[in-house]
Amino acid sequence: MTSSAVDPVQLEQVRQRVFLALFIALAVTLNAVEYLLPSPLPWFRFGLANILTVTALYLYGSRAAWTVALSRILIGSLLLGTLFSPGFLLSLSGGLLATLLMTSSFQLLGSRIGPVGVSVLGALGHAGGQLLIAWLLIVQHPSIWLMLPFFLLFSLISGMINGLAADMLLDFLLKHEAFARHKTTREFPSQTSGSDVT
Amino acid sequence: MALGELLQRLTRFDRYLILCLSLLVGVSFLLPFGRQAGARLIVEADNRTVFSAPLDTPRQFAVEGPLGMTRMEVRNGAVRVLHSPCPQKICIGLGEARRAGDLLACVPNRIVVRIEGDVEGAAYDLLSR
Amino acid sequence: MFNRPLIPILLILLVALLFWLRQPAGESMVSRTALVMGTLVEIKAYGEDRAQLEETIDTAFNEMVRLEQLFSSHLPESEISRLSAATGSFAVSRETAVLLELGIEMARLSDGAFDLGLGRLKDLWDIGGENPQIPGEQSLRRALHGAGPAALQLEGLQVRKQAPDLHIDLGGIAKGYIIDRAAELLLQAGVSSAAVNAGGDIRLLGDRQGQDWRIGIQHPRESDATMATLNLRNRAVVTSGDYERFFVRDGIRYHHLFDPQNGRPARGCQSVTVVAADAASADALATAAFVLGPRAGLDLLEQLPDVEGLLVTADGRRLATAGIESALEWH
Structure with a gap:
């Protein structure tokens, strides 16, 4: 980065947009890869794309997280050809509830909640939102709730793993000067290797 | 790690x-999310529902048909005909109904008992017999 | 656009909702039972409009009752009863003629194992009736008089009986034909996914919400068990077994599936299940194969196109036609 006469605020905005675009691209890719992988049950998805949403949340705040989540759902379903199908509605409702939980917990609790906590909440929100819409619109059959415990357990585990991945990604990114110069709206709350962040 | x-x-x-x-x-x-209390039995006389009860509570009851009272019993999650005024007593010989879709009928007395609800492990939709 | 997240969210939701409303609101299932033909008939139908489904099922039941009154040999005013009582040529309705023609064809295909003229034999045994009995040789021969593949001649709507005292009994075919008619009515009313089950004689329309219908096959000796499952769509399944109507005397089971050769219950099988395109053929062929016994019965089913089946021999062995393997799961 050469120093030039560019307004630093403007530069930061552009930089943020570029990185968000990258995050979205990555999220869409992860989403697509996940669909290609065999899954024990159609609804059990690992939600790897959420790693990018959490990372965006901790780097750039709530609005960025919304941008990544919504774009991922839209572009992802466009790519997979599921746009506006019942599956899309499920994915959308899961994504909305997940992002709502993640951003609000992040804003309410600030540095007390880490990426892992946020990610777990997101994963559970995703599962809950999907089941709720499935219940309301697709199958009003009580046996759908039979799956709930398994669904929740699976999301809890995947949420933790995704959260840890996001935390590591954040560690890694914040070591880079492109982010090091950038102060998030909030203090990054990771308890490890904070020394590298200035 | x-x-x-x-x-x-x-x-x-x-x-x-x-x-x-x-x-x-x-x-x-x-x-017990979604696990229903169990299947229910529905008794129809002359194509109208006259009695309904859960299958998991033991009980005895009687339903009136054109020939008289048909007495039935719910026990161990199944329903069976105890006594019937019909001449052949085929309904008694039908044994028990316990799975969703199972049917008992006393044709002469125009009484039908069927099981509704979700019972896990139903291996078929219809029975050819 | 993404600086105001709420607007795109609302937009997406709105669009998704619109698309959703354009899709069918989801299928519902209507199941109704009624007592027709002395047995419990259940019609299950899937569709979007509940009220219309119920109306269609009602129509189907009414049609079944109407046909029963045409074909029953227990109702003295039925066409079949009057044909039995007639001595000369007798004019029948078109529906009866169609059914009789199919029955005559089945009798020919099975070399007389299926027989429409067993009315007096069945009355004699009275299996499932109030006074079942084991008739003597003499009365059996008298009851069989005039029966056989050539018992009826059909020309247009005119029926001529070979022997004036021949009594028609459509027991082995009418039930199948009636559920076929009910299924056709459902189909005409636009129902594409349904099942008509008359006491275990089944006609399927289409599939069950994208899946095969799973048809359990009654175990002939364990009343609470199935011996196999058939995964089918758009087929008819009829099982004939010696456990359906019988009485036991001196340790011998006397059942309702008679061999027209000697007028006695056929001894080769415990049960025969036939899968065919229509229930009337399946019904008649199940009876015919039962009477023919395992080897000839299975040969008959193998040799007919679009017909499959499985059977349990008198000593409990299970056999099946080659074409049914993919749909069959033994238990």
Whole structure:
């Protein structure tokens, strides 16, 4: 980065947009890869794309997280050809509830909640939102709730793993000067290797 | 990667949150979500529903048809005909109905008993006999 | 656009909702039972409009009752009863003629194992009736008089009986024909996914919400068990077994599936299940194969196109036609 006469605020905005675009691209890719992988049950998805949403949340705040989540759902379903199908509605409702939980917990609790906590909440929100819409619109059959415990357990585990991945990604990114110069709206709350962040 | 190192990445709140949610998930396995209290039996006389009861509560009851009272019993999650005024007593010989879709009928007395609801492990939709 | 997240969210939701409303609101299932033909008939139908489904099912039941009054040999005013009482040529309705023609064809295909003229034999045994009995040789021969593949001649709507005292009994075919008619009515009313089950004689329309219908096959000796499952769509399944109507005397089971050769219950099988395109053929062929016994019965089913089946021999062995393997799961 050469120093030039560019307004630093403007530069930061552009930089943020570029990185968000990258995050979205990555999220869409992860989403697509996940669909290609065999899954024990159609609804059990690992939600790897959420790693990018959490990372965006901790780097750039709530609005960025919304941008990544919504774009991922839209572009992802466009790519997979599921746009506006019942599956899309499920994915959308899961994504909305997940992002709502993640951003609000992040804003309410600030540095007390880490990426892992946020990610777990997101994963559970995703599962809950999907089941709720499935219940309301697709199958009003009580046996759908039979799956709930398994669904929740699976999301809890995947949420933790995704959260840890996001935390590591954040560690890694914040070591880079492109982010090091950038102060998030909030203090990054990771308890490890904070020394590298200035 | 050591577990401790991973745990280091969690804030105190994260750990409590995960603990609470784990308990919640554990509890959700115990709750009877979607597991219906059990199937119900429906008794129809002359194509009208005259009696309905859950299959998991033992009881005896009687339904009136053109020939008289047909007495039935619910026991061990199944319903059977105890006594019938019909000449052949085929309905008694039909044995028990316990799975969703199972049917008992006393044709002469125009009484039909069927089981409704979700019973796990129903291996077929229809029975050819 | 993404600086105001709420607007795109609302927009997406709105669009998704619109698309959703354009899709069918989801299928519902209507299941109704009624007592027709002395047995419990259940019609299950899937569709979007509940009220219309119920109306269609009602129509189907009414049609079944109407046909029963045409074909029953228990109702003295039925066409079949009057044909039995007639001595000369007798004019029948078109529906009866169609059914009789199919029955005559089945009798020919099975070399007389299926027989429409067993009315007096069945009355004699009275299996499932109030006074079942084991008739003597003499009365059996008298009851069989005039029966056989050539018992009826059909020309247009005119029926001529070979022997004036021949009594028609459509027991082995009418039930199948009636559920076929009910299924056709459902189909005409636009129902594409339904099942008509008359006491275990089944006609399927289409599939069950994208899946095969799973048809359990009654175990001939364990009343609470199935011996196999058939995964089918758009087929008819009829099982004939010696456990359906019988009485036991001196340790011998006397059942309702008679061999027209000697007028006695056929001894080769415990049960025969036939899968065919229509229930009337399946019904008649199940009876015919039962009477023919395992080897000839299975040969008959193998040799007919679009017909499959499985059977349990008198000593409990299970056999099946080659073409049914893919749909069949033994238990």
